[in-house]
Structure formats: structure tokens, C-alpha cells
Amino acid sequence: MILLAFVLSFVLLLITALHVYWGIGGIWPGSDARSCAHAVVGFRGVDEMPSSVASFAVAACLALATLWPLALIGFFASPFPKEGLAATSMLIGLVFLGRGIAGFTPWWRRLAPEQPFARLDAALYSPLCLLIGLGFAILAATEFPA
Numbered sequence: 471m472i473l474l475a476f477v478l479s480f481v482l483l484l485i486t487a488l489h490v491y492w493g494i495g496g497i498w499p500g501s502d503a504r505s506c507a508h509a510v511v512g513f514r515g516v517d518e519m520p521s522s523v524a525s526f527a528v529a530a531c532l533a534l535a536t537l538w539p540l541a542l543i544g545f546f547a548s549p550f551p552k553e554g555l556a557a558t559s560m561l562i563g564l565v566f567l568g569r570g571i572a573g574f575t576p577w578w579r580r581l582a583p584e585q586p587f588a589r590l591d592a593a594l595y596s597p598l599c600l601l602i603g604l605g606f607a608i609l610a611a612t613e614f615p616a
Contacts, residue, residue, distance in 0.1 A: 512587025
């Protein structure tokens with residue numbers, strides 16, 4: 471489970487860094503703010519990236535999630551009991567699983583139809599959320615104290 475914890479943290483660290491990059495005005499994977507918004511936001515009528523505050527808020531939440539698997543395996547000291555870390559890991563996993571499942575529903579497709587987001591979401595974003603959610607759920611289940 472140590473490898474799983476480190477892989478989860480690494481993937482979440484990369485996603486956190488992307489949100490910080492967008493928060494400071496980055497436009498990848500687009501060529502300008504509009505094309506970037508169409509690739510990573512995808513909601514109908516959204517032609518600009520979210521505000522820096524919104525990007526940094528998401529990055530802060532992701533940064534906390536990045537630390538959670540490492541705290542759960544005892545990689546560093548945590549003020550939280552292992553039961554609490556495991557339960558919270560399960561909740562984090564459910565959030566990611568929910569986002570991953572939502573990405574394959576007609577409701578989500580109507581909400582976020584912009585291209586290339588819709589294609590990227592079906593091929594990358596939603597499956598990645600499912601894998602992250604599954605990883606958190608497995609880690610939580612196996613690390614929950616007996």
C-alpha cells in the first residue's frame with residue numbers, strides 16, 4: 471500500500487501544480503485563455519478560465535488531498551488518529567468516484583459539452599478521477615486499523 475499512497479500523492483501533486491499554473495495565468499493545454507477554458511472547464515458558455523482565487527482554492531484542496539495518503543501510511547506524523555485519516559480517505563475517494571461517474575452521464579455531457587473538454591473528459595479526466603477515487607478507497611479500506 472506504500473506504493474499506492476505515493477502514486478496517489480504524486481498524481482495529485484501534478485494536478486495541484488496544474489491548478490496553480492492556471493491560477494497564475496497559464497493557458498496550457500490551450501493556446502489562449504479561451505481555448506484553455508474549452509479544454510479544461512468545458513461548461514456551456516464558458517469562454518474564460520476561472521479566477522485565480524478559484525484556481526488557488528482548488529489547488530489548496532488538492533494539496534491537502536495530496537498529503538492524505540502519506541499521512542495514512544504514517545510517512546509523516548499527523549495529529550489525526552488513523553481511523554479519522556482512513557475515514558476521510560474514503561470520503562475523498564467517494565468525491566473522486568462521484569466526479570468520475572458523473573463524467574459519463576448524459577446530464578454531465580449536457581452541462582459540459584464544449585470541445586475539446588468533452589472528448590478529454592471521456593478519455594482522460596473522468597477515468598483519472600475514477601482511478602484516484604478507487605485508489606483512495608482501497609487505501610482507506612486496507613489501512614483502517616483493525
